[in-house]
Amino acid sequence: MSQPRVPHREAPPITCDEPDSFPWQVFHERHPVLIRRILEAVPYGQAERQAFAALLRESRQDQVAPLSPEAPDFDLWQVWGKEQFGRSWQQQRFLWAESYFYRRLLQAGGYFADGGWRGVDLFAPFKHAELDAPAFTADLTALDHQHALAEGEREQSLLMTAVWGNLADLGFTIAGKGPEETGALAADESDRLWPLLDGGLVTVVADNSGRELLADLALVDHLLAGGRAGEVSLLLKPQPYYISDATPRDVLDCLDRMTAAAGAAAGIGGRLRQALRDDRLRMRTHPFACAPLGYRDMPADLREEFAASALTIMKGDLNYRRLADDRLWPPTTPFAEVTAYFPGPVAALRTVKSDVVTGLDAETAAELDAADPSWRVSGTHAVIQVATPRDRE
Numbered sequence: 063m064s065q066p067r068v069p070h071r072e073a074p075p076i077t078c079d080e081p082d083s084f085p086w087q088v089f090h091e092r093h094p095v096l097i098r099r100i101l102e103a104v105p106y107g108q109a110e111r112q113a114f115a116a117l118l119r120e121s122r123q124d125q126v127a128p129l130s131p132e133a134p135d136f137d138l139w140q141v142w143g144k145e146q147f148g149r150s151w152q153q154q155r156f157l158w159a160e161s162y163f164y165r166r167l168l169q170a171g172g173y174f175a176d177g178g179w180r181g182v183d184l185f186a187p188f189k190h191a192e193l194d195a196p197a198f199t200a201d202l203t204a205l206d207h208q209h210a211l212a213e214g215e216r217e218q219s220l221l222m223t224a225v226w227g228n229l230a231d232l233g234f235t236i237a238g239k240g241p242e243e244t245g246a247l248a249a250d251e252s253d254r255l256w257p258l259l260d261g262g263l264v265t266v267v268a269d270n271s272g273r274e275l276l277a278d279l280a281l282v283d284h285l286l287a288g289g290r291a292g293e294v295s296l297l298l299k300p301q302p303y304y305i306s307d308a309t310p311r312d313v314l315d316c317l318d319r320m321t322a323a324a325g326a327a328a329g330i331g332g333r334l335r336q337a338l339r340d341d342r343l344r345m346r347t348h349p350f351a352c353a354p355l356g357y358r359d360m361p362a363d364l365r366e367e368f369a370a371s372a373l374t375i376m377k378g379d380l381n382y383r384r385l386a387d388d389r390l391w392p393p394t395t396p397f398a399e400v401t402a403y404f405p406g407p408v409a410a411l412r413t414v415k416s417d418v419v420t421g422l423d424a425e426t427a428a429e430l431d432a433a434d435p436s437w438r439v440s441g442t443h444a445v446i447q448v449a450t451p452r453d454r455e
């Protein structure tokens with residue numbers, strides 16, 4: 063098999079060992095808050111509470127313990143973690159460590175064990191609260207206004223809502239950041255995105271449930287209803303992950319809320335339910351959706367699926383980190399160069415919430431750094447970036 067192409071000069075990977083860096087804050091500040099919130103929301107017993115505390119301790123000061131051989135995904139992690147187990151968490155790449163932390167969080171909550179907590183989504187209370195929040199209701203109503211817009215304006219508006227919907231990420235709001243304000247686009251290649259949609263298959267790699275998923279589903283409905291896409295494959299997480307990441311259950315919950323609403327939301331929800339019945343919309347999960355690796359290391363079946371898509375839309379910050387292999391690229395490194403291994407056209411719709419940035423022009427990069435050195439993690443900016451195999455020739 064041919065090796066995926068990598069850029070000429072490889073940038074340094076982001077690691078967890080630098081005090082006060084963004085990864086360090088995630089492990090030392092976000093994770094304790096997350097576990098406290100989980101324990102407030104879910105009445106776990108002693109054994110689970112102790113397991114959460116032990117995981118927090120281990121992930122901040124110890125070595126990475128492997129999974130037990132009884133774990134259903136033991137074999138997968140033997141491959142994904144063979145160089146990481148037994149070394150300290152601080153020495154790991156951020157991408158790997160954070161993903162494994164979420165895997166172990168499920169284990170601490172008894173998700174994989176025989177017993178009462180098996181299969182219980184420990185993030186469900188937060189996800190449900192978001193569906194019941196006034197902001198979600200306002201988003202449902204906002205679909206009426208979008209619906210009334212002229213065609214061209216409507217699709218650009220739906221695209222922008224899907225981009226900024228990515229701020230409604232519970233991992234981000236747990237850190238005290240609000241999803242209310244939208245900022246500016248640091249890169250906007252949306253004019254290159256629309257012509258790629260030729261009525262064929264579009265794959266949407268979803269990110270968060272709740273408000274972001276609502277925006278993504280509205281965009282999917284537009285693609286299907288207007289003939290921009292003949293079919294859509296929605297790639298979801300097979301299990302709870304990164305707090306609010308969408309699983310098939312979350313899609314069904316969101317559709318229920320839409321069809322129970324009035325106006326445009328109900329119409330969209332109804333059409334999408336029908337599209338699921340007709341197989342024009344397919345929900346898909348894959349173990350690699352929760353893998354601690356970049357897309358450069360994707361397995362052959364996923365590679366084939368992306369290759370067969372007229373466009374793959376990657377939602378959110380983590381998918382962007384995975385696309386760019388979670389490295390500190392000079393921000394002017396072309397997005398197409400960093401994603402040269404990708405087997406088909408790809409578009410990233412992402413609010414910038416971590417250190418990885420590519421594809422900016424030099425002037426924009428300099429201005430952003432000068433105006434606010436923390437702009438990469440504050441969610442004040444977003445990017446719409448597109449790369450096609452032709453860009454990579």
Ligand SMILES: O=P(O)(O)OC[C@@]1(O)O[C@H](CO)[C@@H](O)[C@@H]1O
Pocket residue numbers: 088092160228231233234269270304377378379380381383415416
């Ligand atoms: O992928 P998403 O939902 O847009 O963002 C995930 C995220 O909240 O998690 C990481 C920190 O925990 C960051 O990369 C990013 O801010």
